[in-house]
Amino acid sequence: MTTLTDDMKRLHSRILDTDEGRRHLYRPKLTEMIERMEDAGERVPARIRDLHEELTADAIEAQFDNMPV
Template identity: 55%
Template sequence: MSTINLYSEAEQLEEKLQGACLETRLALQPSVTRVIERMRQQGVHVPSRLRRLDAALCEDAMEAQFDNLPV
């Protein structure tokens, strides 16, 4: 996949995530992580905003796992 396609895919994911509910954010988190991994594998610069977004989504996913644990 070309650099332009990777950036385009990342931008599309960012647009979908803007104002999205938690369920949508959790569903799209693996896609964001995969795009970042492909960027790194191809030696493409990963924008800091995308890294921050991925970190926030991963945090949301972890918190969601603990929300369902019985106390």
């Protein structure tokens, strides 16, 4: 396993250990890690891509939760 893969596993675990309402805050770091893996020619697991999509949707929803009505 590469260092990037190990780093990604640690980040994945940290995200899953975080309260669901705050997980979206890790989206920028996850995006960076995905890009680094792709640039290095490493395969990004489907579960990581799925988590990234979920965090993106959560981040968008969080923006609307903070809008004044």
